[in-house]
Amino acid sequence: MPEDQVTIYDLTTRTFTSIPQSELASGMVRGQVVGHEGVVWMEAEQLKISDYRHPPFTGDRKLEVLTLVYAFPGVYEQTYAFWEDGFRRDLNPDREIAVWKHIAAVYGKHARGHALAYRQELFSLVLACSSADAERIGLIFQCAVIPDHDYREITRDYYGQ
Template sequence: MNANDLTLGPVVHDTLNNDQIEKITKIQIAFSEVNPSTLEETISNFKRDQNPDNEIAIWLAMARAYEKFMLTHKEIGLDKKKEVYQLILMRSMEDEEAILAKANLTLLNNKEIAEIFSYYNFEAKPIAVIQK
């Protein structure tokens, strides 16, 4: 399925608590350079999740992996940062072997890919797609 064909589901939670908002803010800040979503859009997206705490935990793990990689690779350009983000996003949904079989990574080398994978240790959680 093409990601451009996806539409957002309805808002499930009218509000999120302060702890959730604080964590979502950290996530949005961590990815602000590589993901153009505003804080308001990011909060809205989490309101659409059946279990926002689980999704927040996944995204916090992704943010930690991204930030850890960036600590030792401060001089990389924006295109490479976007590739790091995409790799971590893919890893959150699929195992490493599946990603390597189909990913079109052009800027990251094998050592960097292995390093990024080592920073993200959550089990892959595929996106649930409901066809209408």
């Protein structure tokens, strides 16, 4: 059976190419390109910070972002200003906030009562789940601390299976 292909976008040449998913290099990040349908992969080193696309957050959106400040204690502690800054630069901040809320929910469910090393790997796993589909997560992430039965439960929870 032929291997699934992924689209690579080269920011320097502004060209799209297709490669087998197994050939994705480390340092590639998943994203979207305005005017192009679907997900593309880009070299993280080529990315630059965009200007603000949205005004400072208020109301419910601000409260949603504020929950992320406290979602990953000891593992990924960021200020409200950090989170808002990134989301204000996104094309679709509500979608990105929803992704991070889902990451936080799965992380929170499985982090309780575990040591720091477990929680760090859990964060990395759930973050990896956000950029890979359920069939491919095992190709891009190998657990060193999390037991197999926990891994299966975490990925089931992330992907809703």
